[in-house]
Amino acid sequence: xxxxxxxxxxxxxxxxxxGSAAAALQLNLTPGVTVGSHVAYDLHNLMMWIIVVIFVAxxxxxxxxxxxxxxxxxxxxxxFHENTTVELLWTIVPIxxxxxxxxxxxxxxxxxxxxxxxxxxxxxxxxxxxxxxxYIKGEGEGISFLSQLSTPQDQIYxxxxxxxxxxxxxxxxxxxxxxxxxxxxxxxxxxxHSWFVPAFAVKQDAIPGFVRDTWxxxxxxxxxxxxxxxxxxxxHGFMPIVVDVVSAEKYSAWVAEKKKExxxxxxxxxxxxxxxxxxxRGEKVYAANCVACHQANGQxxxxxxxxxxxxxxxxxxxxxxxxxxxxxxxxTAMAAFGKQLSDTDIAxxxxxxxxxxxxxxxxxxxxxxxxxxxx
Amino acid sequence: xxxxxDNHAPAHGHDSHDHGDHHGAPHGLMRWVTTTNHKDxxxxxxxxxxxxxxxxxxxxLTIRAELFEPGLQIVSPEFFNTMTTxxxxxxxxxAIMPAFVGFANWLIPLMIGAPDMAxxxxxxxxxxxxxxxxxxxxxxxxxxxxxxxxxxxxYAPLTSQMGPGMDTTIFAVHLLGMSSIMxxxxxxxxxxxxxxxxxxxxxxPMFVWTWLITxxxxxxxxxxxxxxxxxxxTDRHFGTSFFNAAGGGDPVLYQHIFWFFGHPEVYIIAIxxxxxxxxxxxxFSRKPLFGYASMVYATSSxxxxxxxxxxxxxxxxxxxxxxxxxFMYATMLIAVPTGVKVFNWVATMWKGSLTFETPMxxxxxxxxxxxxxxxxxxxxxxxPVDVQLQDTYYVVAHFHYVMxxxxxxxxxxxxxxxxxxxxxxxxxEKLGKIxxxxxxxxxxxxxxxxxxxxxxxxxxxxxxxxxxxxEFNQISTIGAFxxxxxxxxxxxxLLKAIKSGKPAEQKQWDGAxxxxxxxxxxPMPYHTFENPPTVK
Numbered sequence: 001x002x003x004x005x006x007x008x009x010x011x012x013x014x015x016x017x018x019g020s021a022a023a024a025l026q027l028n029l030t031p032g033v034t035v036g037s038h039v040a041y042d043l044h045n046l047m048m049w050i051i052v053v054i055f056v057a058x059x060x061x062x063x064x065x066x067x068x069x070x071x072x073x074x075x076x077x078x079x080f081h082e083n084t085t086v087e088l089l090w091t092i093v094p095i096x097x098x099x100x101x102x103x104x105x106x107x108x109x110x111x112x113x114x115x116x117x118x119x120x121x122x123x124x125x126x127x128x129x130x131x132x133x134x135y136i137k138g139e140g141e142g143i144s145f146l147s148q149l150s151t152p153q154d155q156i157y158x159x160x161x162x163x164x165x166x167x168x169x170x171x172x173x174x175x176x177x178x179x180x181x182x183x184x185x186x187x188x189x190x191x192x193h194s195w196f197v198p199a200f201a202v203k204q205d206a207i208p209g210f211v212r213d214t215w216x217x218x219x220x221x222x223x224x225x226x227x228x229x230x231x232x233x234x235x236h237g238f239m240p241i242v243v244d245v246v247s248a249e250k251y252s253a254w255v256a257e258k259k260k261e262x263x264x265x266x267x268x269x270x271x272x273x274x275x276x277x278x279x280x281r282g283e284k285v286y287a288a289n290c291v292a293c294h295q296a297n298g299q300x301x302x303x304x305x306x307x308x309x310x311x312x313x314x315x316x317x318x319x320x321x322x323x324x325x326x327x328x329x330x331x332t333a334m335a336a337f338g339k340q341l342s343d344t345d346i347a348x349x350x351x352x353x354x355x356x357x358x359x360x361x362x363x364x365x366x367x368x369x370x371x372x373x374x375x
Numbered sequence: 376x377x378x379x380x381d382n383h384a385p386a387h388g389h390d391s392h393d394h395g396d397h398h399g400a401p402h403g404l405m406r407w408v409t410t411t412n413h414k415d416x417x418x419x420x421x422x423x424x425x426x427x428x429x430x431x432x433x434x435x436l437t438i439r440a441e442l443f444e445p446g447l448q449i450v451s452p453e454f455f456n457t458m459t460t461x462x463x464x465x466x467x468x469x470a471i472m473p474a475f476v477g478f479a480n481w482l483i484p485l486m487i488g489a490p491d492m493a494x495x496x497x498x499x500x501x502x503x504x505x506x507x508x509x510x511x512x513x514x515x516x517x518x519x520x521x522x523x524x525x526x527x528x529x530y531a532p533l534t535s536q537m538g539p540g541m542d543t544t545i546f547a548v549h550l551l552g553m554s555s556i557m558x559x560x561x562x563x564x565x566x567x568x569x570x571x572x573x574x575x576x577x578x579x580p581m582f583v584w585t586w587l588i589t590x591x592x593x594x595x596x597x598x599x600x601x602x603x604x605x606x607x608x609t610d611r612h613f614g615t616s617f618f619n620a621a622g623g624g625d626p627v628l629y630q631h632i633f634w635f636f637g638h639p640e641v642y643i644i645a646i647x648x649x650x651x652x653x654x655x656x657x658x659f660s661r662k663p664l665f666g667y668a669s670m671v672y673a674t675s676s677x678x679x680x681x682x683x684x685x686x687x688x689x690x691x692x693x694x695x696x697x698x699x700x701x702f703m704y705a706t707m708l709i710a711v712p713t714g715v716k717v718f719n720w721v722a723t724m725w726k727g728s729l730t731f732e733t734p735m736x737x738x739x740x741x742x743x744x745x746x747x748x749x750x751x752x753x754x755x756x757x758x759p760v761d762v763q764l765q766d767t768y769y770v771v772a773h774f775h776y777v778m779x780x781x782x783x784x785x786x787x788x789x790x791x792x793x794x795x796x797x798x799x800x801x802x803x804e805k806l807g808k809i810x811x812x813x814x815x816x817x818x819x820x821x822x823x824x825x826x827x828x829x830x831x832x833x834x835x836x837x838x839x840x841x842x843x844x845x846e847f848n849q850i851s852t853i854g855a856f857x858x859x860x861x862x863x864x865x866x867x868x869l870l871k872a873i874k875s876g877k878p879a880e881q882k883q884w885d886g887a888x889x890x891x892x893x894x895x896x897x898p899m900p901y902h903t904f905e906n907p908p909t910v911k
Contacts, residue, residue: 025827025846025847026827026830026831026843027827027830027831028830029760029763029830030831030832036759036762037763039759040759040760040762040763043757043759043760044754044760044763044830047753047754047757047760048754051750051753051754054750055746055747055750058717058718058721058746059743059746061721061725062721062724062739062742062743065721065724065725065726065727065729066724066729066731066739069660069724069725069726069727069728069729070728070729070730070731071661071728071729071730072730075726075727075728075729076728077660077661077662077726077727077728078662078726078727079662079663080665080726081662081663081664081665081666081667081723082665082666082667082668082669083666083722086722087666087669087715090714090715090718091711091714091715094710094711094714095711098707098708098710098711101707101753101757102703102704102707105703105757105758105759105760106700106703108759109696109699109700109703109758109759110696112759112762113696113699155446156446156447156839157446157447158446158447158448162445162446162842164842165841166445166841166842167445167839167840167841168841186693190532190536191532191533191536192530192532192533192626194691194766196766196832196834198763198831198832201759201762201763202762203691203762203763203765203766204691204693205691205692205693207620207626207627207692207693208532208620208621208626209619209620209621209625209626210620210625210626210627210693212692212693213693214693226832227832227834227837228834229691229765229766229767229834230530230766231456231525231526231530231533231836232533233453233456233524233533233536234452234453234456234524235452236452236456236836236837237452237834237836237837237838237839237840238452238839301451301453303519303520303521303538304453304520304521304538330535330621331535331536331611332536333536
């Protein structure tokens with residue numbers, strides 16, 4: 001460990017020395033592709049210039065003093081200790097400078113907070129630890145999907161090299177048309193999250209039980225990446241956002257395809273499933289939704305997340321198990337998955353848990369059981 | 376003062392003007408447990424804070440080690456979250472605040488010519504609440520589920536997902552708050568009632584003024600914090616729904632209450648630091664503090680403004696635009712009195728007769744870097760910019776410039792400045808200067824580059840990151856280890872001076888002009904100013 005650490009320090013220093021460690025280190029805000037990001041970028045640059053000028057002026061005086069008024073240079077101390085004119089001046093001048101800063105800030109803020117007359121509205125829901133997207137108004141209405149980190153665990157734990165978009169890639173991208181005003185409603189299912197895409201200058205907290213809004217109108221097609229910006233528990237660092245901004249035609253094509261996909265994914269609610277196929281499907285659902293806490297081996301994390309292997313809940317009556325998955329356990333990280341997953345997926349995950357590791361109940365929970373439990 | 380009823384108090388009534396060294400300090404462990412002497416209690420506060428500083432520092436190094444390169448190498452994400460949480464709690468409540476209470480205990484009675492604090496026994500209790508609070512806080516790590524990974528801000532409703540470590544943390548915060556409130560009552564009473572004849576309010580040294588103002592801030596906001604964490608506790612265990620939307624509450628309410636405490640808290644830390652610097656800079660400029668009266672007014676204005684700007688920590692929760700505008704304007708206004716203070720310090724140096732011993736170096740480091748932290752605060756006050764920077768490393772850089780280069784540098788300046796007076800021994804000036812330069816360089820190495828990380832969009836409180844952020848994180852981590860090691864040099868300097876430092880003079884710094892330098896011998900007797908001096 002220490003050896004590895006030392007080697008890393010060495011290579012880092014070397015890389016820095018070579019000055020070619022990365023293509024370009026970002027030193028400023030992104031200019032971005034929305035009005036909001038331009039406002040932030042310009043305002044920040046303006047502020048930097050004002051600050052640099054004041055900083056240089058004030059500390060030029062201080063360092064002149066440090067240089068010229070040293071005792072070792074034989075400087076004798078004067079004895080003045082007030083001067084009303086100067087003191088008034090350095091109270092009033094900063095106020096004027098502040099007004100000069102407040103004016104563009106106010107103008108910019110009023111512009112970026114105007115969420116009226118959107119072309120489309122998308123609801124973003126924060127879950128521990130993924131995002132849910134519902135297209136609720138405009139073209140694509142009715143589309144709904146979850147989006148989560150697609151970086152493999154092996155990259156995180158250093159077993160394979162890290163990709164360019166390490167930790168900033170998702171299985172399902174949010175897709176929006178270029179040049180359209182997109183209103184974003186944010187909310188959350190468990191704790192507070194924050195939907196943050198720097199290129200849009202959008203950062204809006206997603207608060208459980210409340211809906212907030214923000215908006216963006218992307219000027220350029222492309223892939224834009226962001227992350228959750230509010231500490232939301234264990235995997236706060238692992239819930240990225242990817243937004244594809246595409247042309248109107250491409251967007252329409254995407255909508256058509258997505259709708260077809262969603263229709264195909266509709267399960268027959270009355271189908272009777274066999275153990276093997278239910279378990280196979282459940283394994284996928286488990287890997288996407290349960291594994292972060294309860295772990296692939298069903299052992300959980302001692303003290304934080306309970307083991308499912310051999311658990312009383314999982315090997316006991318199925319009704320209680322279904323209820324727990326549907327409604328969660330308040331006051332813990334156990335989410336109410338009834339809001340996120342279909343009856344079939346929930347039934348599959350429960351079936352998988354009840355027949356994996358050392359659990360051998362032989363139960364097959366059917367979608368109809370889950371539907372009945374939902375009431 | 377009839378309030379001074381002390382077990383060890385000598386028989387009163389002798390008429391000499393001596394400084395009461397006819398009986399010295401008691402010996403043994405019980406001296407420290409039962410002491411009511413402001414000097415002993417001040418010493419214990421300072422050592423306690425130094426120990427907590429090292430503990431919080433080890434946590435910071437754990438964070439920086441994990442962030443040295445992308446990927447998870449050293450700790451798990453949930454443990455990482457506990458490190459950021461307890462690093463913050465320990466540094467704020469365990470290290471910085473007690474350090475300045477230590478200065479207050481040592482210096483306020485000396486500077487106003489009082490024999491001790493107004494309530495010496497309460498003073499003892501204020502201190503002795505701290506070690507149990509520290510132990511309780513650290514015990515969270517041993518409980519099932521581990522300590523709470525919620526950030527030092529402890530936002531609801533994440534707090535309701537934590538194990539019993541959350542509850543011990545809440546109780547520790549209660550104890551720390553009680554300690555602060557009692558300490559503040561003591562400080563206010565001492566300053567208002569126990570000044571020597573002739574020591575009018577507007578003659579008090581600036582350090583005393585800053586503590587008077589800080590103590591009022593503490594009394595005003597510590598109960599608010601206690602309320603916030605108590606509501607968290609009842610939400611967790613007693614079925615209330617203050618912060619639970621499903622029960623009719625509001626998670627954002629927690630943030631409002633927390634930051635109503637949290638913003639004044641920033642000044643609770645910064646204002647005594649201003650006080651120390653306002654003593655040190657004039658002493659080494661050999662010139663009185665410029666604009667004393669305006670300093671008092673500026674400090675008071677900062678304190679008052681600190682109550683009405685709290686929601687600038689919450690620009691992204693989705694408040695109405697009118698609310699954002701109000702909090703933006705109010706926040707920008709703080710720059711005015713803060714600017715006055717900086718200008719006053721520079722004007723104090725102007726045409727002085729400057730020397731640059733270690734305390735002065737740290738005070739100048741404070742002045743330079745605190746101002747930088749103030750400027751980034753101004754950047755963050757503008758809502759459209761803040762929306763980009765909120766909860767990124769830019770904020771982390773900003774508040775460390777204020778807390779470390781501000782408060783910690785000032786505390787170092789204070790320790791070097793008064794160490795000769797307190798102990799009667801002189802520290803090694805050369806090593807002190809090395810300590811300063813190492814601290815300065817490594818500090819900037821850690822935190823300057825974090826501005827760039829924040830501007831590029833790296834969120835705070837994440838254990839792992841995209842490789843685009845690697846270079847700056849590595850610089851930051853190397854700086855952090857250098858910074859940590861430099862503080863061991865500080866410990867060595869202190870221990871060496873205590874063991875074998877040269878005897879210090881009564882007025883070790885020829886520009887120092889407060890009562891402890893002008894009226895008291897070095898080393899100081901255990902009891903001082905039993906008969907008050909007369910201040911002209």
